[in-house]
Amino acid sequence: MDDLGGPGAYRLVLCTADRAEPFTAGGYRFLLPLHGELLMLQDGREARLGPGTGGLVPPAAPLRVVQRRPARALVMTIPVHEVDGRLDLPPRPVTGLDLTAGLGRVVADMVRAVGEERDTLSEPQFDAACDRITELLCLAVAGRHRPPSPGHLAEVEAVVRRYVREHATDPGLTGTAMAQDLGWSLRQIQLALQRAGTTPRELIREERLRLVRDRLRNPLYRHVTITDLAHATGFSSASALSHAFRQRFGISPRELRRRTAHR
Incomplete structure (x- = not known):
């Protein structure tokens, strides 16, 4: 375990050994797995963190963290007042933070950068960088738990629908x-689509079925088999497509193609 921090309140530790660590005091701990897996044990429950996910552990959480060999993780200790002044969190770890996109990725990149540049940073510079990281981390956690506003949900729904059409x-x-x-x-x-009476899975299926219907009606696709059409539109098989298509439109793909050709 290499301590990359200084004598200030913030600490940044690179853990590389296979060991169990109690997280009971000393401030909040932000866990950033770099390689391998961290197993978090609390009250008989398990949570697993790997690269791309993070966790924020309150100081009083009765928690043990076990690194699965081989594993490497950065652990940032944050003074209690820096988090409590921004967030109202329950005394339980926040796990599964997405560090692959958006604000989570920015936080993870900053923590890694501070770890890499620690030797070139003065103590005031190190603390200032950790202040910015903590601020952004709290924004990411708050955004994850705060119910989105109706206006924001409408924006999310529009973007998701466009994304599904394109993919x-x-x-x-x-x-x-x-x-x-x-x-x-x-x-x-899920909340954005719930307002529209659907779910991510239902929206994806609906868009794929509409795409299949359009292609069945298009003369350019008349020589494409139902099986190839199913695979080209994200269905696992022709039978899966036919079943879903009949449920949605009351007719099989072959029947629709036959009617379209007859017209």
Whole structure:
């Protein structure tokens, strides 16, 4: 374990050994996995953090963190008043913070940069950088837990619908994948679509079915088999497509193609 911090209130530690660490005092701890996996144990429950996810641990949380070998993680200790003055959090760890996009990625990049440049930073510079990191981290956590406003939800819905239209043929398209790419939490996307009476899964299926219907009606696709059409639009098989298509439109893909050709 290498201590990259100084004598100030902020600390930045690079943990590289396979060890269990009690997190019971000394300020909030921001966990940033770099490689491998951290196993967080609290009250008989487990939470796993890997690269791309982070956690914020309150000072009084009865928690143990175990690093799975080989594992490396940066642990930033933040003075209690720096967080409590900005957030009203329960005495439980905040886990699963998305550090791959949006504000979470900015925070993670800054923590890594401060760790890499620690030897070139004076104590005031180190503390100033940690102040900015803490401010942005609190904004990221607050945005994750604060219910979005109706205006913001409408904006999220519009962006999500456009994203689904543009990526409907991607077989890996899911609500989680959308959230990561767009920089929002999955909960924000779910709330936005809930207002419109749908879910990420239903929206993706609807857009794919509409795309299939349009292609079945298009003479340019008349020689494309139903199986190839299914795979090209994100369905696992022709039977999966046919079942969903009939449920939605009351007719099979082959019947629609036959009727269109007859006209």
